[in-house]
Amino acid sequence: MDSNFVEFLWVLLLGSLLGLELIGKVPPTLHTPLMSGANAISGITVLAALTAIIKADGSIPLLVLGSVSLGFALFNVIGGFLVTDRMLAMFSRKSARQENR
């Protein structure tokens, strides 16, 4: 784990810097959709929940914990992406109509 750990720390550092850089340039208009979209991405814990279920090896309490965790994460992911899409659909519908004029 030790060499892995250092590797993970690098990943953490670079990921954080990437996030700061990517998001520093968003206009205020898109902040609510962005927050909602970023929130959906934070549901990436689906991966951790899936890992828990797969590694449970028949242990019922672990399977249940993993499954409930997966449910919460997917609620976040699916709901988050759909609701963001609903918000953004209004903007894009608007600009598409402007172009057609």
Place this chain on the structure above:
Amino acid sequence: MEFLNYAIDLVAVLMLALGIKRLSKVRSARAANQLAAVAMALAVVGLLISYVGVPSFDGEAWLWIILGSVVGGVLGAITAQRVPMTSMPETVALFNGCGGMSSLLVALAAALFPGTLDDGTLVAVVSIVISVFVGSITFTGSIVAMAKLQGWLATPDWMQSKLRHLVNIALAVVCLVAAIKLIASNGESQGALWLLVVASGLLGIGVTLPIGGADMPVVISLLNSYSGVAAAAAGFVVGSQLLIVAGAMVGAAGLILTQVMCDGMNRSLVSVLFGGALGASAGSGGGGGEYTNITSCSVEECALTLEAAERVVIVPGYGLAVAQAQHTLREVTRSLEAAGIQVDYAIHPVAGRMPGHMNVLLAEADVPYEQLKEMDVINPDFPATDVVLVLGANDVVNPQAKSDPNSPLYGMPVLDVQQARTVFVVKRGMSAGYSGIKNDLFELANTSMVFGDAKKVLGDLLGELKELGVGKK
């Protein structure tokens, strides 16, 4: 096979980063959101592929995967479709809280069944502690934020007093002790684990509950950042680089957004988190006082002035969102536009309940995106504006922020509506805004108050305009 997994993870990270980046442009935002969703699906498929052939990945595991996915996914989809646009902030809070809960549960699973998910090293135990702590705070904090925005929960009086700081400090100390005990026992002390879960959960409630409604978006944004941190910590627990990257990106995003919101309100993050509700302290003190010179007018007079105008600027605020009056507003502006009057919307950075929230609400009502003008763009135009219609906004149009160095609002960027020829303020009554501070704008000679619920006033206004024949060819 291992190479394939690395490739899939790399592509997924790339797509997520590209998705976040392209979310920053109106034109590409929707596709970007879809790209991020596809990236997420790809990451899930990649993970499932990587476990193909592992003996424990059997039919039983699939059963539990499908069970959890269907329940969570269907509920999420229904919530996303049903929820009204005006409730976006609390919806984001709810989703966010569930993300935190997911990280918390994974960490709990790792702690309760040592050796199955993690490798039992010090790093793993510390990661579990962080994931439990942050996940628990994110969950309870988000749920409290949602309940407060929905009006289900009021702040108890004792929470407004200094006592809450003592309670929260005590809870934080308990968290710290439990964390140290858990780490010292190499993750085996279940008592310490549950103590940590409960204490950090209570801390999440204790920190969020005293915060006033106006500051709640800042808190949701901060909690959004936390859920990213919780995900990254869970990534350390199960050893997933993809989780760490995505979690870190969201964590950084939330922080930036939080800072932007604080700047817009001229509040520091510290004062939001520890100052409690601004109204409670400022309402009685500085900047208060009675209104002496108020001019109120009828909807009819307002309609007559609008009819004669050439340039009208609408300033929508929280009150408009609460009254759900954006559709009625759109009908009013349609008839004005049909009469050849130029109509723009001045959007303060924190109009509504979150940055960008007002844009979403107006877009829902079919307002052309091009008519939404940001503060810096519209401010030089006010002297050339005939009529400004302020709808349920208050602090964002308070001239005190520029003229009175003693005002608590001093320094906050505001819309200079008082420079327009006529200002109509549609408001329910003379109650103060969120900040609890008197608004000098209401006493100016060129300001008239139109009292009433924004939706009702706009409905009446529409009727008056029709009677005047505005917008009819």
